[in-house]
Amino acid sequence: MYKIVSIPGDGIGPEVVAGALEVLNAVAKKHGFEVEIEEHLFGGASYDVYGSMLTDETLEACKNCDAVLLGAVGGYKWENLPHDKKPEAALLKLRKELGLFANLRPAKVYDALVASSTLKTEVVQGTDFMVFRELTGGIYFGQPRGYDENRGWNTMVYERYEVERIARLAFEYAQKRGNAKVTSIDKANVLEVSQFWRNIVHEVHQDFPEIELVDMYVDNAAMQVVRNPKQFEVIVTGNIFGDILSDISGMITGSLGMLPSASIGSEHALYEPIHGSAPDIAGQNKANPIATIASVAMMFENSFNRPEVAGDIYAAIEGALAAGLRTGDIAAPGEAICSTTEMTAAIVARI
Template sequence: MKLNIAVLSGDGIGPEIVDQALKVVRAISKKFGHEVSTEEGLVGATAIDKVGDPYPESTHEICMEADAVLFGAIGDPKFDNDPTAKVRPEQGLLRMRKQLGLYANLRPVTTFPSLLHKSPLRKELVEGADFLCLRELTGGIYFGDKGRTEDNQGAFDHCVYTREEIARILHLAYKFALQRDKRVTVVDKANVLETSRLWREEAQKIEKEYPEVETDYMFVDNAAMQIIQWPKKFDVMVTENMFGDILTDEASVITGSLGLLPSASVGTHTSVFEPIHGSYPQAAGKDIANPVATILSAAMMFETAFELKEEGALIRKAVLASMDAGVVTEDIDKEKACKTSEVGDWIANYVLEA
C-alpha cells in the first residue's frame, strides 16, 4: 500500500521524537511491503521564524494532500513569556485543527505492565486501567471570541458550542463505546455553564439511539477526582475542548509519564496523529525526551488512517518489549536512561526482526 504522510515536526523536541516515529514507520512499512512517502511542512514557532505564519498555506496544502499527518509539538518559551506577541505558535495548531475539520481528539489512556511502578498512584488502582477520552477540538472557549475590555482592565474568552458540534462527537463516542465495553461518560459542568447544559440536552437525546450503551453524566470537577481515584471505572469519556485538555493531562499520571500518551485527531479531512505532550523546550536537542507517545501515535495512524491493524499491533508489541527490556528514556528510569534515538532504533529493529 502507498502511504503518503505529511510530517509536521514543529518546535522543541518535535523533530527528535518525530524522527524516531519515522524510523518505526519505515521499519514497519519495509516489513509489510508498504511504500512510504513523506512531505515535510513548517508549523509553530519554527514556521513563524521562517515565514511569519505558524500554519502557512503551503503546510495546509501538504496536509490536505496526504493520507495522514504525523505531528510533533509546537511551542517556544520566547512566545510563552511574551503575552503581547500578536502571532503565536498555538494559533497555528488551532488553525490546523479548524482548517482540517479535526473535531475530535482521541486519547487512549492505558497502563504498561512493566511501568506500573512509575505511576504516582497505587498499582492496584491503575493496573488494567484502559479508557478512551474523546475531546472536542474545534469549539468551546479556545475558539470563541476573546479580547480585552476597552479600558484594558478586563479580558474575556467566550465559550460557544452548537448542537451540531456536540452531536457529531457524541455519535463518535458511542461508536467507539460499541467496539469497547459499551459505557459512555459525558463530562460537563451543566450545573453552572449554559454550553454544558446544551451538551447534556443533546447527550440525553442521543443516548436513546444507543440503548445497548450505558451512559452516565459527570461534572468535570468530579471527573477530575474520579480519574485518579478510580481510573478503571471509565470506558469512553467524552467532553468539551478545555475540559478534555486538562483531564487528559491529568490522566497521563496514570500511565507514569506525559511522554507515553499518543493521540489521534479526526474529522472531515486528513487525520492528525500526535503525542499529547508539548514541545518540552528544556529537553530540545538533548536526545533525552521520550519518543514513545509519538511512536504510539504512529501506531494509531496505521490503525485509524490506513486501517492496517496488524502493523499497529506490531508497533505496540515492540513498544512493550522495549519497556520490558528496560530500553527507556530518563523520565522512566533516570539511572539506566537510554537516549531518545536509542529507544527509536531499538523499537525499529524489533519491528524489522519480528
C-alpha cells in the same frame, strides 16, 4: 498507500519524528503496505526560513494527505514574538483550517512504568481509556466575551451539530473497541448548556443501542479518575471539562511525556505527542520518542482503521520498556539511560 505529511517542527521534534518514521516504515514493511512521507516546515523552523510559522504550502500539504504527524513546535527563540505570530497561534490556525473538532487523548498505563504514578499500583495498573474532548467550541470560543474595569465575562455555548459530531465519533470509537462503555461528562444539574449537551448525546446514543452510556457530573468525574480510573473506557466531554479531565487522566498514568494525541475532523487528522519541544535537550539524542511513536499507532487506529498495526506498535513499545530501556525522563534514579536512537532501534527490532 498512505500519504503522510511529516512536520518535525522545533526542538526535539525532528529527533522524535525521525524515530516515529522508522517505526512507520517497519510496520509498512511487515504488513506489506506503502507509505509516502512528505516533510514540511512548521513553527519556528518555518519562521526562520520563510518569516511565517505556517506557510500556505505546508497548509495545503496538510489538507491533501491522509494524516499529519507533528513533532513539537516552539522554543525560547520565538517566545518574544507578538502573540499572533507565536508558534501556538500557528498550531491553533492549523487545527482550525483542518477543521479538527475532536481531541483524543488516551490514559494508558504501561505496566513497566506503573510505579511512576503517584497513585497506588493496584489502583492504576491496567488503566486504559480514551478521552474525547470537543476542541473548537464551548467557553473557549463562545461570544460575547471580554473584560473591563469592573467585570469579566465569557460564554459557554454549544450548537447541536457540535455535540452531535463528537458524540458520534466517540460512539463509533467505542464500537470499534468492542462496544466499550461511554461516559459523557457534564454539569447538567446546574448548567443549561450541559443539559443540552446531555440531551444531544442521548439522541445520538439511540443509533448505538448496544453501547452502555453513563452520564457523570464533571466534579464527580474528576474524583472518580483519581479514585478508580479503571471504571472508564471512553470519555466524551466538552472543551474546558475535557481540558481539565484529559490532563488529570494523563497525570495518573505517571508518564505524561509518553502520551500521544489525535486531533480529528471530518476530513483531516493530525497526530502528535502531548509533550512540548523541550529545547533544553534538543539535538542531543536524549528525547523520549515513545509518545510520537504511539501517535503513529493512534493514526493506524483512527485514520486507517488498522488496529492490528497499532497493536504491533504498542506491543513493541511495551517490549522495549519490559526489556529495561529507559530514556532520561522515565529512568528511575540509578537506572541506565538510553538515547533516542537506541530506544527507537529497540522498538523497531520488536515490530
